[in-house]
């Protein structure tokens with residue numbers, strides 16, 4: 535039972551004693567959010583050196599491989615969307631840099647430079663992260679998920695067909711993002727709708743499948759016909775990526791009652 539001794543159950547979670555979540559797994563998430571939220575035991579225990587922050591820590595991932603490869607989402611549509619994503623990269627770096635020298639003496643909750651930078655940094659950074667989740671879960675063949683993810687989704691929605699109906703309804707109901715994710719506190723799959731990047735984004739929630747419903751995500755191809763875009767989105771979901779995110783999320787160290 536060697537394999538069994540390497541893990542323990544904390545609350546609803548099976549956790550590896552050797553490493554709650556490895557850096558490799560974090561990188562597999564393809565998300566800055568995951569890197570920020572999921573810590574290795576070495577860092578948690580203070581036995582490893584903290585990483586040195588780069589001058590510009592936000593670096594655009596290359597999603598150009600999606601251009602011309604998707605069913606129902608044109609190369610031009612994706613190209614424009616990637617340009618927008620890179621804008622958030624730039625502003626995230628800019629705000630991080632400028633916050634080092636911002637005037638602290640004028641701090642004020644109605645208006646001040648530090649307030650505006652802090653609020654807009656959350657907008658810019660979440661704009662980076664949610665787009666990376668979004669592009670990262672495109673490029674597949676749609677259809678159904680598999681394995682434990684499929685079982686968890688069927689438990690939640692009854693069937694994948696019902697999930698698809700739910701996702702499309704959710705996509706018609708919000709103005710920014712639909713985020714299907716893993717609630718680390720409850721250990722179940724949950725869904726949140728965000729009207730903008732930085733409002734309504736819950737803590738203790740690891741995104742699994744991210745859907746962008748801002749008009750810029752589909753105007754090039756579909757004008758204002760969001761329903762057609764939602765059909766196209768579902769045809770291009772990479773469920774293997776979503777399944778890997780689910781596997782990693784279930785080891786989240788913030789799970790169970792780990793919050794201190």
Ligand SMILES: [Fe+2]
Pocket residue numbers: 615618665746748750751
């Ligand atoms: Fe977008």
